[in-house]
Amino acid sequence: MPFRSYLLLPATLLIGLPFARAGATPLPHMTKQTRQEVVRAFNAELCYIRTNFPMGKTGLRLKDGKLTPSGEDLQHLMALWGPAAKPGDQARITDVVIKDDHIHFEFNGGPVKKTKWYQRIQIQGAGGSTPIAPSDSNANARGSFVDLYFDKYVPELTGPELKQLLRPVFDFDSKSGVEAYLETVPPKVKAAIQNHRVLVGMNRDMVIYSKGRPPRKLREHDGETEYEEWIYGTPPQDVDFVRFVGDEVARVETMKVNGEKVVRTEREVDVPQVAASEEPSNRPVNAPSLRRPGEDMPEARPAGGIDPTLPQGSPPSNDPSGSTPN
Secondary structure, eight states, X not given: OOHHHHTTSOGGGTTTGGGTTTTSSOOOBOOHHHHHHHHHHHTTOEEEXXXXXESSSOOEEEETTEEESOHXXXXXXXXXXXXXXXXXXXEEEEEEEEOSSEEEEEETTOSSOOOOGGGGOEEEETTEEEESSOOOTTOOOOOEEEEEEOSSSOBOOOHHHHHHHTTTTEESSOSSHHHHHHTTSOHHHHHHHHTTOOOTTOBHHHHHHHHOSOSEEXXXXXXXXXXXXXXXXXXXXXXXXXXXXXXXXXXXXXXXXXXXXXXXXXXXXXXXXXOOOOOOTTOOTTOOOXXXXXXXOOOSSOTTOBOOOOOOSSOOOOOTTOOOOO
């Protein structure tokens, strides 16, 4: 069966394929023909992200189904550099390189801004050289990568087997970002999102997937604690007030049509939170800024200010083509 036809097999047939050969004769090295087919089949392929990827040159390493960095180390990188992609985001694989013992997959252009071949052509004259198509040296790369490692060498693999090995980071089967995102959260959170409920302890992404983007936001202080309140609904319907402290839901208040008020403050779900971090000390001194020399930056938004109304719906796609998940 040709390699491409393997990519069309039902997802139910993929489960266990990489592991069915355990204890059998060691697999041969990947052939040159298969390497070419893998690069052709996966390059420019669309997928959904199943884990957090930090910005910067530190990508993820995947071996035997285990990711590194993970846990607190990954949260620290996300807080320090920001996200290149989060669960449920759509991405496009833009480069596939097969090494001796691993396969390198880049998405959304990778972590390093690359130049086109014609941007390296220069015209030489009396006044010096000038590129025919100048590139923006300050433009930042927005993608990342994952290295899929094997023992000693890259073995002969079919398309479905390779997709199954990449399952911890890439989802090739989901039809929407919401569907892909639901596979990455705990069962209790998944049920709440499907029922459009907000639980104390959820993060902002979970609330957006559950209720959509809030029509109104409000920032206030409770003593020394600053919080942000997302408001859903208008009378004579039920109105939900979802209070965030940092990235976590700390309080949910529901004003019902009959005048009853329901307040929940006890944690209902435990979700790892990415804490805010200080600006990295190794930030370039010539980083672009809108601040004038000697000018202090004002507060991002005065306390009590209300954000403009935003349409409800699932979070926007990160796909470079600009398409939005259904």
